[in-house]
Amino acid sequence: MTNSPEAKTPDSKPTTIDETLDHGTFGRLIEPRSENRLVLESGTWHQISPKYVWVQLISTGSFLLIVIAATLVLTLLMHQVWAWIPGGILTVILAWTLAIMPRQARAIGYQLRDDDLVFRRGILWQRFVAVPYGRMQLVDITHGPLDRGFGIAQLKFVTAAATTGVTIPGLEQATAETLRDHLIQVAESRRTGL
Template sequence: MDDGTFPRLVEPRSPHRLVLENGVWHQISPKYVRVQLISTGSFLLLVVAAMLVLTLGLQQWWAWIPGGVMTVIMVWTLAILPRQARAIGYQLRDDDLVFRRGILWQRMVAVPYGRMQLVDITHGPLDRGFGIAQLKFVTAAASTGVVIPGLAQGTAETLRDHLVAVAESRRTGL
């Protein structure tokens, strides 16, 4: 399940961080970073091209302001993306699945198996090309919907089957 994933989960350094419990934390594939770099980098190229066409071709000098702001934001996003990806992890416990992500804005969600209503695997063209997928599961409460990005295709299918089986047994009381 952990073949081809990051070697360890990155934690925030602050003493006020959300404490991770003992147990095995599973991580996502480094291929997720490549997919995000390609998609964000492509969008960055489109923004720069549009900015250059507007300023140089059409003499619309105001385009430097929004284009420059968007370029700075996307370059920053590209720079912190690898660290963000290493901070994504999940843990399968006896009664629930715990998902965590984030360094500055941390999110840790525990979803009880018996409350899961939908477990879905999605992957776009780039995801399929790199052999990764996203696993999404939803509960009755909209705020607890969790998406685990960057899972290897086989891991996503195995995890989906495991979650569905455990959720069924918990709902029926077996």
């Protein structure tokens, strides 16, 4: 991975799976600075597309505008002064979410290891999940209208244990399809009894 914070956009078409997974992604993974952070040393971390940030900013910003409009209608037109309290609380929460969204997105990553896929997210509240290839039961690609407009998708893995289900958001459509095909191929070769 490079140290550039910009998205990777190579001029040539990707030829290997690593090049395909890193095509159009953030330049480096942001990690917590604390000595007590969860660290996974070996391997290459792949990241999500910066387009994911735009999708989240648009959807969260739209919800923020609806909250502000509803609060103003309730307070100014209907004289319901109590609406300032929930409206103000929701506005602060949504504004904070918008402010930290780019940093949160750059902390999302996944790593393909020999026997499992490791997914990580979070800076303040870190989450690491390892999904063994042989335990994957379903690999699903989903995308909503806004995702389709930006050319991104989510890849979801389902296993027998509900707590190990992982959704990787903000993958380029081609990356999601390549990763899905790779995971299905590897899972079939490492299938274990359930």
